[in-house]
Amino acid sequence: MKAIKLLVSTACFMGMAASTHAEEPATLSIEGQAFTIQASAPAHTENLDEVTSGWIYRTKETRALQLDDFDNPGFVFVDKAIDLWNEVDGSEDKSCASCHENVEDFAGLRTTLPRAEDGELVTMEDLVNECRTEQMGAEPWKYSGGKMTGMTALIGLQSRGMLMNVAIDGEAAAFWEKGKELYYTRVGQLDMSCSNCHEDNYDTMIRADHLSQGQTNGFPTYRLKNAKLNSTHARFKGCMKNIRAQPYKVGGDEFKSLELYIASRGQGLSVETPSVRN
Numbered sequence: 533m534k535a536i537k538l539l540v541s542t543a544c545f546m547g548m549a550a551s552t553h554a555e556e557p558a559t560l561s562i563e564g565q566a567f568t569i570q571a572s573a574p575a576h577t578e579n580l581d582e583v584t585s586g587w588i589y590r591t592k593e594t595r596a597l598q599l600d601d602f603d604n605p606g607f608v609f610v611d612k613a614i615d616l617w618n619e620v621d622g623s624e625d626k627s628c629a630s631c632h633e634n635v636e637d638f639a640g641l642r643t644t645l646p647r648a649e650d651g652e653l654v655t656m657e658d659l660v661n662e663c664r665t666e667q668m669g670a671e672p673w674k675y676s677g678g679k680m681t682g683m684t685a686l687i688g689l690q691s692r693g694m695l696m697n698v699a700i701d702g703e704a705a706a707f708w709e710k711g712k713e714l715y716y717t718r719v720g721q722l723d724m725s726c727s728n729c730h731e732d733n734y735d736t737m738i739r740a741d742h743l744s745q746g747q748t749n750g751f752p753t754y755r756l757k758n759a760k761l762n763s764t765h766a767r768f769k770g771c772m773k774n775i776r777a778q779p780y781k782v783g784g785d786e787f788k789s790l791e792l793y794i795a796s797r798g799q800g801l802s803v804e805t806p807s808v809r810n
């Protein structure tokens with residue numbers, strides 16, 4: 533089957549989605565750029581035939597907000613991050629721009645994170661805070677705070693449209709296994725695992741919400757619910773609270789491993805940062 537090009541003006545996307553369960557990727561177009569929103573599942577994603585972007589499952593109105601950067605509220609925060617990029621802070625009197633000439637130089641980075649390095653799993657947030665503390669002599673930013681999500685959105689944006697492609701072998705293998713285990717472990721008073729909703733029941737309704745595969749290719753994501761950018765870990769935390777489980781620590785080892793595992797399940801989907809969700 534041929535890949536189906538979904539354009540901004542496509543009126544009844546869900547009708548078409550039903551007929552796109554094929555091996556060829558489906559794409560959408562934002563500002564003239566093609567985004568893969570549906571692709572064959574990678575071999576390591578054992579129980580899925582296809583991987584799909586969360587964009588597909590949102591309402592027509594919510595989807596539309598992501599199709600035009602002017603309408604996408606996430607860009608308000610990206611603009612603020614451009615100011616932060618140039619802002620001098622810390623004992624060394626430096627800004628990000630003092631050392632990194634162009635933020636565009638980070639193109640591709642988002643597709644490869646988190647990555648294993650010297651026995652640790654490193655996220656985008658870790659890289660930013662490492663520069664703040666080690667290079668600038670500045671205080672680290674709060675892991676899921678407004679400055680951090682703005683900056684990770686600005687850096688992530690440089691990879692927009694590129695395909696997710698994290699390494700899961702070598703040093704990363706042990707973290708990936710741990711993330712996989714967490715993904716399938718039932719937790720909380722409702723005794724549910726991530727897979728119970730996002731693998732077993734995606735594309736069904738849970739109360740008023742259309743369940744997606746819980747992919748992370750759009751993060752940080754602007755949510756209409758709280759009118760700000762949300763980090764991957766903040767979203768994981770919210771899902772754990774919803775099943776009445778004690779969430780793991782934001783920025784901690786469990787969520788980082790889970791982030792790697794889920795990123796690997798999105799292999800082949802385009803980075804949509806900053807995406808828009810409800």
Ligand code: HEC
Pocket residue numbers: 617626627628629630631632638641659660663664667668683687
């Ligand atoms: C004093 C110089 C300096 C400052 C200031 C600085 N950085 Fe860095 N940054 C570096 C060096 C050196 C590296 C490691 C070399 C590399 O990987 O490019 C790095 C690496 C990074 C990386 C990882 C790149 C990669 O490919 O792994 C990111 C992301 C980053 N910096 C973001 C920032 C941000 C955001 C700021 C401002 C909050 C900032 N940096 C401030 C010097 C600096």
Ligand code: HEC
Pocket residue numbers: 585586587589715724725726727728729730738741742743744745746747748750753767768771772774775790809
């Ligand atoms: C009771 C069902 C349920 C469980 C269990 C659950 N979630 Fe979710 N999750 C949701 C709903 C509902 C949404 C919002 C609609 C959607 O995107 O699926 C959501 C959204 C997400 C998103 C955002 C997707 C996007 O495109 O923006 C991520 C990521 C996510 N969940 C990860 C997880 C992780 C990790 C776990 C396990 C710790 C988990 N979820 C467990 C119901 C669940």
